[in-house]
Amino acid sequence: MSDPKIEGYEFKPGFKGMAQDTGSDQTMFKGVHWGKAMMWIFLLSDTFIFSCFLISYMKGRGSTLIDWPNPSEVFALHVGGVDVPLLLIAIMTFVLITSSGTMALAVKYGYEKNRKMCGWLILATAIGGLTFVGMQAFEWSKLIHEGVRPWENPFGAKQFGSFFFMITGFHGTHVSIGVIFLFIYAYKTFKGHYDEGKRGWFTTMKGNYVEIEILGLYWHFVDLVWVFIFAFFYLW
Amino acid sequence: MSETRKQEQTTTHKIGIYLWIWGLLFVLSFFSYMVDWYQFQGLLRWSLILLFMFLKAGLIMAFFMHLFWERYALVNVLLWPMTAIGCFIFLMVAEFKYTVFTRFFYFVVGG
Numbered sequence: 001m002s003d004p005k006i007e008g009y010e011f012k013p014g015f016k017g018m019a020q021d022t023g024s025d026q027t028m029f030k031g032v033h034w035g036k037a038m039m040w041i042f043l044l045s046d047t048f049i050f051s052c053f054l055i056s057y058m059k060g061r062g063s064t065l066i067d068w069p070n071p072s073e074v075f076a077l078h079v080g081g082v083d084v085p086l087l088l089i090a091i092m093t094f095v096l097i098t099s100s101g102t103m104a105l106a107v108k109y110g111y112e113k114n115r116k117m118c119g120w121l122i123l124a125t126a127i128g129g130l131t132f133v134g135m136q137a138f139e140w141s142k143l144i145h146e147g148v149r150p151w152e153n154p155f156g157a158k159q160f161g162s163f164f165f166m167i168t169g170f171h172g173t174h175v176s177i178g179v180i181f182l183f184i185y186a187y188k189t190f191k192g193h194y195d196e197g198k199r200g201w202f203t204t205m206k207g208n209y210v211e212i213e214i215l216g217l218y219w220h221f222v223d224l225v226w227v228f229i230f231a232f233f234y235l236w
Numbered sequence: 237m238s239e240t241r242k243q244e245q246t247t248t249h250k251i252g253i254y255l256w257i258w259g260l261l262f263v264l265s266f267f268s269y270m271v272d273w274y275q276f277q278g279l280l281r282w283s284l285i286l287l288f289m290f291l292k293a294g295l296i297m298a299f300f301m302h303l304f305w306e307r308y309a310l311v312n313v314l315l316w317p318m319t320a321i322g323c324f325i326f327l328m329v330a331e332f333k334y335t336v337f338t339r340f341f342y343f344v345v346g347g
Contacts, residue, residue: 011307018308029310037310044314051321055328062332065339072272090269097265101258104300111248213302220300224293231289235272236282 035205039214043221046174050225053167054232060159069155071234075139089234092135093226096175099128100223103216110194110212118212119189125219126182129175136172140165164233171229174222178215185215249305257299264292 009030011017022028029037061068077087106121143164147154150162188194188207197206268288271281298304303311 013308015308018312021307021309029307032307032310040310040314044317047318048321051324055321055324058325059328059332059335062329063335063339065336065343072275086269086272090265093265093269094262097258097261100296100300101254101261104254104258105251108248108251108254217301220296223300224296227289227292227296231268231285235268235285 033208033210033214035214036210036217039217043217046221050167050170050228053163053170054228057163057167057233060163061157064157064159066157068157069153069160071236074143074155075234086234088135088139089230092132092139093230095128095132095135096223096226099125099132100220102128103219107213107216110189110209113195113209115189115192115195118209119186122182122186122189122212122215126179126186129179129182129219133172133175133179136168136175140168167229167233171222171225174225178219178222181215182219185212253299257295260295261292264288264295268292 011031012020020026021030072085073083075089076083076085078084079087102121102124106118106125109117109121148161148164150165152158153161188198188200189212192198193200193207194209194211197208199206200211265288268285271284271288276284303314
């Protein structure tokens with residue numbers, strides 16, 4: 001979408017463009033920023049890692065003869081004298097979607113070279129991510145207090161604990177790394193590094209708002225993984 | 237890349253499309269939470285969960301990650317490997333069915 005035009009090269013849309021892009025000894029993804037292509041390839045490999053976790057969870061849950069704990073009860077919160085099922089998880093889902101929306105807008109304003117708006121939206125995204133990690137820490141400590149361990153839990157099948165800590169832990173790590181980068185990029189945006197084309201660390205590449213899109217891809221991916229975890233681990 | 241970048245043309249989309257997708261994601265999340273709230277069971281529960289999940293994932297990928305506007309080469313490179321995941325799921329479903337069958341069998345018959 002943001003790929004710069006190359007002189008003397010006309011890109012055709014659709015499958016014709018795909019044949020042109022992949023065929024006849026050409027560089028693939030012509031005009032695509034290398035960072036963006038590499039981020040997509042990283043996300044593809046990350047998809048496989050998360051798939052392996054979720055598939056092993058499916059296999060573990062499917063092959064045990066002991067009843068699986070009911071996530072609706074395990075993750076219920078006690079609010080005002082009643083147990084509200086999955087309340088914390090629902091709030092976490094909404095927080096993550098909110099931060100995904102602000103990130104999408106940040107990418108848009110970045111490309112419009114609206115520095116202030118872009119910076120504030122990245123900051124809002126970072127705070128949303130931080131809130132999510134905070135609530136996850138609360139959820140973990142609550143379950144640990146109730147006696148859930150990777151090797152046992154009081155609610156039913158023992159595998160529940162190990163899958164829970166592994167899958168949500170790996171996702172939480174992704175969110176935490178994303179939050180760190182969001183704060184760094186918010187700083188860089190406010191400083192105007194992407195307007196001036198200031199070089200980053202470890203690279204001779206000049207700063208450009210495409211970096212916001214690359215960070216956005218990562219952040220949306222984190223949200224995307226949560227969609228699957230929410231469906232398979234918490235709702236199923 | 238920079239030497240080939242003669243004139244930089246970036247296209248952005250209207251803010252409305254992002255707000256629409258954002259709203260839809262909220263609504264779909266709310267619906268999937270309602271699936272648990274009303275304690276739907278069995279096939280209805282699973283199909284609703286999967287439906288809302290795929291809709292949400294599709295919207296995020298297509299519009300927030302811009303795949304809808306991306307070149308086909310990239311889209312195909314990304315989406316075809318997913319069939320391998322599908323195969324893996326299929327294999328592991330057969331595997332867990334076999335495991336649970338043997339466990340149950342020897343539980344009843346004895347070693």
